[in-house]
Amino acid sequence: MLETTEKFERITAIPAYQLVADAIEREIIAGRIRPGEPIGSEVELAKQFQLNRATVREGIRLLEQGGLIQRDSRRRLFAGFPHYNRLATRISRALVLHEVTFRELFDAALAIETAIIELAVAQVTPQDIAALEANLAHTERVADDPAAIANLDTEFHDLVAKSAKNRVLLLAAEPLNLLIFPTTELILRRDLEAAGRRMLQAHHMYVEALRRRDAVSGREWVLRHLRDWRKGFERAGKELDQPVDVVYSKHRRQSSDGA
8 A cells, every 4th residue: 555645734714804805906906996996995895795894804904005905085995006015025926936046036137137227327317326325325334234235235226226217127126136135145144345345346336337327337237246146146155056945945944053
């Protein structure tokens, strides 16, 4: 008789409020309910779903957190625009589930960051430059804190993406940044002085290229910056062809063991 191994966890029922949120979200994402259009009151929705009002209210609360539902001054419910960070987190989770590798992230980031810098060179404003310079100044002040530098690195690339004035590219870049972010701190902790210095130099050159509206220099520094990240990643003992979640899991275990 063949022995079987347990591969599946016990199936749990999805809460009714989550089903409410999912049903409304599908209609908004599909475009059948447009941003600004009413979706009905909590009482009306409770009747449609044949659920109690408290359950519907909890589902609505989930959607309000992500920006998909908004209320006006009279507490009426309308479809809204989803928050960028909610979408980015969802896409990041999907990338992890599909077992994407860091090599794939590198290749995608190279294409997206190049497109961003080319548009940013044409679209950047003095206000954008000022925000980037403030980020650089802040980074210089926390030069001995890897976690703070990693956070500011993510903020820097988000500011560059926003300066391109293209929401599609902004949405495309955010999930990649969320997945790359933990590796930045890992690289910095291994060689803070050298890695931090190279990162800051690259960021300064980004800003200089934007200020001079020099697309050629901008593309060159995108390539140099990403190649430097790749080298630092490999020097930290990580493999580009491993799925991102495998690398993170190993890093979490090592951090826990060393604690």
